[in-house]
Amino acid sequence: MNQSENMKQKLLLTFLITILISMNIFSQYQPGTIAGSLKSDDKLTTASSTIALCRAADSAVLFSTSPDTESNYFFYSVSKGKYLVKVTSTLAETYYSKPFIIDSLKKTIRLEPIALVPRRPVTLDKVVVTAKRPLLEQQIDRVIVNVDAMISATASNALEILEKTPGVSVELSGGISLNGKNNVMIMIDGRPTNLSATDLTAYLRSLPGGTLDKIELIDNPPARYEAAGNAIINIKLRRNKLQGFTGSFSAGANQGQYFRTNEVLNLNFNRNKFSVNSSVGYNRDAGSVKNNGGRSYYANDGKIESELRSVNSSRSQGDAITGRITIDYAANKKTSYGAIINLNSRNTDDHQLYANSQLNDKGLSDSLSLGVTDFNTRWRGGGANLNFLHKYNAQGRELSADLNYLRYTNRGIQSLTNSFRDVDDPGIYNDQFSYNLPSVLDIYSGQIDYVHPLERKARIDVGFKTSQVTNDNELSVIGSPPASGLQGRDKSNHFIYRETISALYINTRKDWRRFGLQLGLRMEYTVSDGDQLGNQQVARSTFKRDYLNAFPSLFMTYKLDTTNTNFLDLSYSRRIRRPNYQMLNPFEIFVDNYSFSSGNPYLLPQYANQLELKYRYKKYFGIGFQQGFYNNVIFQITETREKVFVTRPQNVAKGRISAVSINGMIPVAKWWNINVSGGLYRLKLTGGTTEGKLDQEAFSIRGSILNQFTLGSGWSAETNGYYNGRDINGQRSIDPRYRINAGVQKKILKGKGSLRLSLEDVFYSWKTRDETRNLANAISYNTSQGDTRRIAMGFTWSFGKETSSRKRSLNENSASEEKSRVD
Structure with a gap:
């Protein structure tokens, strides 16, 4: 067996051992449960609600769910810690519960019913948007560029928007670099475009700026992403999630x-x-x-x-x-x-x-x-x-x-x-x-x-x-x-x-x-x-x-x-x-x-x-x-x-x-x-x-x-x-x-x-x-x-x-x- 085959087997064995160790950790996991219910005179109000489990220290949302037909909600497999529940709805005021603790002595928590205070439904034709998203947002592993913050975005195509994006350089030949790095992977909604420089340039020119929502600039992508490319530019297209x-x-x-x-x-x-x-x-x-x-x-x-x-x-x-x-x-x-x-x-x-x-x-x-x-x-x-x-x-x-x-x-x-x-x-x-x-x-x-x-x-x-x-x-x-x-x-x-x-x-x-x-x-x-x-x-x-x-x-x-x-x-x-x-x-x-x-x-x-x-x-x-x-x-x-x-x-x-x-x-x-x-x-x-x-x-x-x-x-x-x-x-x-x-x-x-x-x-x-x-x-x-x-x-x-x-x-x-x- 040659040296190349030995190396392949060693790498594969290392990966499998890592997974087996992780599975052993899973078997030792004993989670808790949180249950509760919503109260409202209007069924639509409870049905349109989102219940979020938040970390008590900073109110960070860990997971969200929706009420069932009886207005009950549940959170399963909850780790030990201090939490609170947040309820949001377009038809009711936002609600925060008091903090509570899940530990080895209290693995099941039943919260008091939450009475929602209704508010008038809001229609889009009455909304006047006054807030504006910033151009740049910093995150742990990427920089977010909000395209709508660029006034020229509507009259531009995707390639022209990239040319105006901070840190991005585009050559006339179509080559794209990020912070000095060539060979950048271009993704659309997390899906790599995989086109040559010539075809990629033509494709981005054919993509109107009005279809773009955000651009994510990722210098060091984590393991979930493909290993190809010195960096990643992920173009996220517009999608509306309103009912x-x-x-x-x-x-x-x-x-x-x-x-x-x-x-x-x-x-x-x-x-x-x-x-x-x-x-x-x-x-x-x-x-x-x-x-x-x-x-x-x-x-x-x-x-x-x-x-x-x-x-x-x-x-x-x-x-x-x-x-x-x-x-x-x-x-x-x-x-x-x-x-x-x-x-x-x-x-x-x-x-x-x-x-x-x-x-x-x-x-x-x-x-x-x-x-x-x-x-x-x-x-x-x-x-x-x-x-x-x-x-x-x-x-x-x-x-x-x-x-x-x-x-x-x-x-x-x-x-x-x-x-x-x-x-x-x-x-x-x-x-x-x-x-x-x-x-x-x-x-x-x-x-x-x-x-x-x-x-x-x-x-x-x-x-x-x-x-x-x-x-x-x-x-x-x-x-x-x-x-x-x-x-x-x-x-x-x-x-x-x-x-x-x-x-x-x-x-x-x-x-x-x-x-x-x-x-x-x-x-x-x-x-x-x-x-x-x-x-x-x-x-x-x-x-x-x-x-x-x-x-x-x-x-x-x-x-x-x-x-x-x-x-x-x-x-x-x-x-x-x-x-x-x-x-x-x-x-x-x-x-x-x-x-x-x-x-x-x-x-x-x-x-x-x-x-x-x-x-x-x-x-x-x-x-x-x-x-x-x-x-x-x-x-x-x-x-x-x-x-x-x-x-x-x-x-x-x-x-x-x-x-x-x-x-x-x-x-x-x-x-x-x-x-x-x-x-x-x-x-x-x-x-x-x-x-x-x-x-x-x-x-x-x-x-x-x-x-x-x-x-x-x-x-x-x-x-x-x-x-x-x-x-x-x-x-x-x-x-x-x-x-x-x-x-x-x-x-x-x-x-x-x-x-x-x-x-x-x-x-x-x-x-x-x-x-x-x-x-x-x-x-x-x-x-x-x-x-x-x-x-x-x-x-x-x-x-x-x-x-x-x-x-x-x-x-x-x-x-x-x-x-x-x-x-």
């Missing part, structure tokens, strides 16, 4: 060089045991990017041998429709079922022009190439989720299960026309060809999670997940691409990739009076295989891999006082970055006469160890110290072949990120709040590529400042500024950039609606300048400018009637990490 029929409508339009619109209609119906939430959205997107760049080629003595000047401009436009429906059925007080259906459709048309001029060592032009590329994409996506939740008792013991199926199809045609002229040859050579790019992706996944509370404020979570992915990409070339010194390239490609990931996790948590500890271990076994079917010029090639990994995590928190005001948090996690599916496809694709791109079937996973020490003040302020260590770092690396650049992903380096980050809200006055987010980063890469040694280092500052003004009479305004300091990405060094936005809002329709006006990138300063170094006898540089300066208008309206509060939310957070790695 009755309610809804909302939002519409936005903005004008830059091109006109864009997005509209969203949300409809919700909640009654008794049934809840139906639905939304439909339309997005019309358009934009442009201008690139000016060049390359310098050097002889061995360091003198310039030749140069290349390039100008590139692209224009894109597309229409997208998104639909979503969720159904929730509460079979009884303990068991509920849910279903989710998502449908997405996106049609995009891209038009690109480029011109390349080759210069000799005297700076004179000796050749010119011109090209036109048209890329038409018809993308369809759909998914279904079935979920189940059973709550065994009032203390929090529960079992949940999810089944998911996702399917994406893409029909793309890329047509290219290339013209070439040499000064020594009067002829002009034209090449016309096209790529036919169909692809199909299927993802199946299932997950089971079990939560078991223990005595003395402790709990244990265990779970299992499995996922299976099949990605079928086919590419055929019609016509003949120009050779440009690269002979023997295949003209067609059919690449099939399959991957299965099975995971087990265990997470334990224990809280003392001022100290909390959470330990987690996740084990993932991955089996993958790729098959390039080959053609007349290239032989068939295959690869297969399997590996078992352990991913520990640690969270500690300490209360610096007894008022739950000041906290210290320490966290650690180990993470993995599996290669994007298309990264493994070795087929070379023509970009222009001097540029090609391809995948790398020998790419290995990237691993990260991340540590953070953080201070929090309530939910309003946090400052953290971070260290990240990375091995087998994956970057897009450019190689020079006879003055042609070929870009493909490689494992190139060891990386390190040291950072000090800050997030907070400063209440300057009753009418003025300042939200500050930023960080100081040291980025270091060391290693080697096929082009030579790689040694990059950068000190960078990133930050944003949002000023929010409440002006009275329903008026509010905001100004915000963003600054991204110098950055490094593999061989690329990226210059600093900044932008300024501003907006104003007016509440209308008795507080149920709003009108918003905003200006984006006022000074048209959000441009990217970068330089590619560590090339063999060459250097490359480029400046990119997108259609970022815009004026936007938005409208929102909420309607419907509320009769009582919803008591349960749907479990929909188990779809797999696989979806974020689709190409």
Whole structure:
């Protein structure tokens, strides 16, 4: 038996022993019971009530339940401790009981009947909302961004909102980073998107801002989350839990060089045991990017041998429709079922022009190439989720299960026309060809999670997940691409990739009076295989891999006082970055006469160890110290072949990120709040590529400042500024950039609606300048400018009637990490 098999068995044995020890703890658990009843002249008042069991020390809600048909309620499996009962209802005043104790002598408590004091029912059309959620909220393991606090959100799409989110950076190419960390997993309602950078960018642009509720920024995810990604950004969509029929409508339009619109209609119906939430959205997107760049080629003595000047401009436009429906059925007080259906459709048309001029060592032009590329994409996506939740008792013991199926199809045609002229040859050579790019992706996944509370404020979570992915990409070339010194390239490609990931996790948590500890271990076994079917010029090639990994995590928190005001948090996690599916496809694709791109079937996973020490003040302020260590770092690396650049992903380096980050809200006055987010980063890469040694280092500052003004009479305004300091990405060094936005809002329709006006990138300063170094006898540089300066208008309206509060939310957070790695 080889060393790899021994290691797998040891890791699996460790995991099973941990579970057996935990089960032994369960067998020693002897809980208590709490019973009571409600009294009211109106049955609807008691039926609409929610009874919460709270910790007496701080009134924190431990578990909630509803009264039965006889107005009785029960809490089972209650640990020893001091508690109180809280009763809330939209039809009655809030009630708090006197504190009581559960211990070995008093395991059963029967409380006195609670007489509810009725109040008049409230309908939504009489409500005027005056409170406003803060932009940022601090939690132990994440930062919450409330999207509605951004005035410009209604007239923006999801990608533009991410660009304005504190700590998040979005490149024009679609790359997303969080607090300096690349390879961020993007999740929608706890379900990873698993799309390549290109498809993810297009999808987020098709998602109207009116569908977003919150954004969770998670630097060090716990063991329950998939181990993929250096960090997680979880976008939570809007859902209304109010009883009755309610809804909302939002519409936005903005004008830059091109006109864009997005509209969203949300409809919700909640009654008794049934809840139906639905939304439909339309997005019309358009934009442009201008690139000016060049390359310098050097002889061995360091003198310039030749140069290349390039100008590139692209224009894109597309229409997208998104639909979503969720159904929730509460079979009884303990068991509920849910279903989710998502449908997405996106049609995009891209038009690109480029011109390349080759210069000799005297700076004179000796050749010119011109090209036109048209890329038409018809993308369809759909998914279904079935979920189940059973709550065994009032203390929090529960079992949940999810089944998911996702399917994406893409029909793309890329047509290219290339013209070439040499000064020594009067002829002009034209090449016309096209790529036919169909692809199909299927993802199946299932997950089971079990939560078991223990005595003395402790709990244990265990779970299992499995996922299976099949990605079928086919590419055929019609016509003949120009050779440009690269002979023997295949003209067609059919690449099939399959991957299965099975995971087990265990997470334990224990809280003392001022100290909390959470330990987690996740084990993932991955089996993958790729098959390039080959053609007349290239032989068939295959690869297969399997590996078992352990991913520990640690969270500690300490209360610096007894008022739950000041906290210290320490966290650690180990993470993995599996290669994007298309990264493994070795087929070379023509970009222009001097540029090609391809995948790398020998790419290995990237691993990260991340540590953070953080201070929090309530939910309003946090400052953290971070260290990240990375091995087998994956970057897009450019190689020079006879003055042609070929870009493909490689494992190139060891990386390190040291950072000090800050997030907070400063209440300057009753009418003025300042939200500050930023960080100081040291980025270091060391290693080697096929082009030579790689040694990059950068000190960078990133930050944003949002000023929010409440002006009275329903008026509010905001100004915000963003600054991204110098950055490094593999061989690329990226210059600093900044932008300024501003907006104003007016509440209308008795507080149920709003009108918003905003200006984006006022000074048209959000441009990217970068330089590619560590090339063999060459250097490359480029400046990119997108259609970022815009004026936007938005409208929102909420309607419907509320009769009582919803008591349960749907479990929909188990779809797999696989979806974020689709190409």
